[in-house]
Amino acid sequence: MTGRPMLALVAHDAKKDAMVDFALRNHDKLKPYGLVATGTTGQRISERCPTLDITPLKSGPLGGDQQIGAMIAEGALNGLIFFIDPLSPMPHDVDVKALMRLAVVYDLPMALNLTTAEILLRSARLRGLESTSTIPEISVSKL
Incomplete structure (x- = not known):
C-alpha cells in the first residue's frame, strides 16, 4: 500500500456491475487513491x-470484510x-x-x-486534505 489516501471498494453480487461502471466513469478521480477491494469486485475493476x-483482498464472505474492518x-x-x-439475503x-x-x-466517510x-469522491476529507475532527462533547449543564 502507499502513502496516498486509501479508499475501500466493496459491492454485493447484484451491484458489482454498478461498481465497475462507477470506477470507469470516475477513473480520473480514483487514480490518486490507493484502493483496496474485496475479491471479485477488485478483480472486475482491475480488468476494466x-x-x-x-490491492486485492479476500472475498467478503471469506474474510475480506474483516480485512477492511481491521483497516x-x-x-x-x-x-x-x-x-x-438491500433486496437480496446475504x-x-x-x-x-x-x-x-x-x-x-x-x-469513516x-x-x-x-x-x-x-x-464522497468530491470530499476534501476523503482526499486527505482535511483532517478528521472529533465531535465536541456537550456538557449536560449547558443544556
Whole structure:
C-alpha cells in the first residue's frame, strides 16, 4: 500500500456491475487513491481499469470484510464505498453489519449507493486534505 489516501471498494453480487461502471466513469478521480477491494469486485475493476492501484483482498464472505474492518480500526482508510444490495439475503450479513458499524464508530466517510459515492469522491476529507475532527462533547449543564 502507499502513502496516498486509501479508499475501500466493496459491492454485493447484484451491484458489482454498478461498481465497475462507477470506477470507469470516475477513473480520473480514483487514480490518486490507493484502493483496496474485496475479491471479485477488485478483480472486475482491475480488468476494466488496469491503471488503478488496487490491492486485492479476500472475498467478503471469506474474510475480506474483516480485512477492511481491521483497516478501518487501524485508521488506514480515508473512506469506504460499499454498494449494498438491500433486496437480496446475504449469508454473511453479520459481517456486512460489522463493517458498517466500524465505519460509523470510527467516523469513516461511507457511501452505500451511487449518489453518495459520487458526493464522497468530491470530499476534501476523503482526499486527505482535511483532517478528521472529533465531535465536541456537550456538557449536560449547558443544556
